[in-house]
Amino acid sequence: MSTDHEPGTTRGQRWAVPALGLAMGVGYIAIFLARHDPGMAVAGFVIMAVYVLILVTASRRSEAAAMLRGQTTDERRHAINRRASAFTLNVLVLVLLGGFATELIRGNSGHPWDVLGGVAGTTYVLATIFFSRRG
Structure with missing residues (x-):
């Protein structure tokens, strides 16, 4: 409690x-x-x-x-927060990719979904590199 x-x-x-x-x-x-x-x-x-x-x-x-x-x-709450954050990221990436694909299917440029997806992907790659080196 x-x-x-x-x-x-x-x-x-x-x-x-x-x-x-x-x-x-x-x-x-x-x-x-x-x-x-x-x-x-x-x-x-x-x-x-x-x-x-x-x-x-x-x-x-x-x-x-x-x-x-x-x-x-405490560590338990930190772990719950990490799991919730990872789940949220996965859902957000699916929404971004779905929005991008929908715009392309409609014949549009895919903007702003392309920029948002690019920011998410780049941030994930850079964070993975950073935290894997940091320990």
Whole structure:
């Protein structure tokens, strides 16, 4: 069971993800107001604020919410985070390749799927080289 005051977690670490979420919400307000879309400005902020509120309140009772909040305090949680990240990467690559293929089938250039897929592939190759040398 997870608590808000886990050993090895500083106050700053516990509040980094919620603070970033609220900052993104404020960013949405600025972007959508600049685009003259106050409805989306409010909706964007509310979505982020509700997400942060759920993380903060649920992280006391839910290990998954605590991890989403950034509380990876032990090796087990680090392993879960690595597995979830790898799974997410695999799904994202499938979506990028599917989007690229769909655009080519439609007779289009494949852009922006080609750039996003290239960034993902290049990052993966470089990270593999880096981490294999680093140990």
